[in-house]
Amino acid sequence: MASKRGALIVLEGVDKAGKTTQCKRLVQALQQSGRPAEVMRFPDRTTTIGQLISSYLEKKSDLEDHTVHLLFSANRWELVPTMKKKLEQGITLVVDRYAFSGVAFTSAKPGFCLDWCMKPDVGLPKPDLVMFLKLSPADAALRGQFGEERYETSAFQKVVQQRFDELMKDTSVNWQVIDASQNIDGVHNNIMDHSLNAINTAQNLPLGELWK
Ligand code: TMP
Numbered sequence: 001m002a003s004k005r006g007a008l009i010v011l012e013g014v015d016k017a018g019k020t021t022q023c024k025r026l027v028q029a030l031q032q033s034g035r036p037a038e039v040m041r042f043p044d045r046t047t048t049i050g051q052l053i054s055s056y057l058e059k060k061s062d063l064e065d066h067t068v069h070l071l072f073s074a075n076r077w078e079l080v081p082t083m084k085k086k087l088e089q090g091i092t093l094v095v096d097r098y099a100f101s102g103v104a105f106t107s108a109k110p111g112f113c114l115d116w117c118m119k120p121d122v123g124l125p126k127p128d129l130v131m132f133l134k135l136s137p138a139d140a141a142l143r144g145q146f147g148e149e150r151y152e153t154s155a156f157q158k159v160v161q162q163r164f165d166e167l168m169k170d171t172s173v174n175w176q177v178i179d180a181s182q183n184i185d186g187v188h189n190n191i192m193d194h195s196l197n198a199i200n201t202a203q204n205l206p207l208g209e210l211w212k
Pocket of ligand 1: 042043057072073097098099101102103105106150151152
């Protein structure tokens with residue numbers, strides 16, 4: 001009998017919501033409970049494509065808006081063989097941002113619609129669970145200043161939040177909204193509960209294709 005596959009779990013949210021901290025906490029907790037798990041993040045800045053994206057985000061280079069959108073998508077596609085292999089080996093992947101960030105951030109720019117932005121990511125491995133860490137702009141401001149990278153302004157992040165709200169209307173994706181204004185342990189406990197459910201359900205189901 002083939003071994004049971006791992007689950008594809010994604011954390012999304014606006015900046016300052018605590019995604020990166022929570023991804024690490026979740027992987028640690030899963031590993032400690034004897035479930036193989038690894039963290040991944042997009043953009044993956046270590047690849048050749050990822051380096052182009054990183055330089056753009058750090059404002060060291062400029063790229064045309066459609067072009068950079070397609071590079072973000074290509075950066076996910078280049079990791080798909082690795083992701084599939086790990087999932088088949090029974091490893092649960094906890095992913096810090098995915099195609100939803102791709103669509104929310106580009107479609108927050110003038111002249112872009114959700115539909116065009118979604119197209120390049122159609123058919124990616126479909127997450128078994130997407131948790132959206134929700135934080136009000138007021139709570140985000142309490143967590144300090146935004147960084148220096150591109151997109152890190154409160155005006156832009158407000159539009160990004162609206163685009164995420166649109167994406168969350170799609171019931172073909174298993175969205176769960178997490179109140180990220182709680183303390184770190186509270187958020188972690190919520191995330192762990194949803195993740196254990198998703199891992200149990202996913203092991204008996206084939207991996208789906210996103211937005212198909
Ligand atoms: P990071 O701070 O999590 O490394 O994310 C880098 C930035 O890139 C963040 O502002 C969100 C943005 N982004 C996109 O614009 N498109 C994408 O596809 C992804 C994954 C992130």
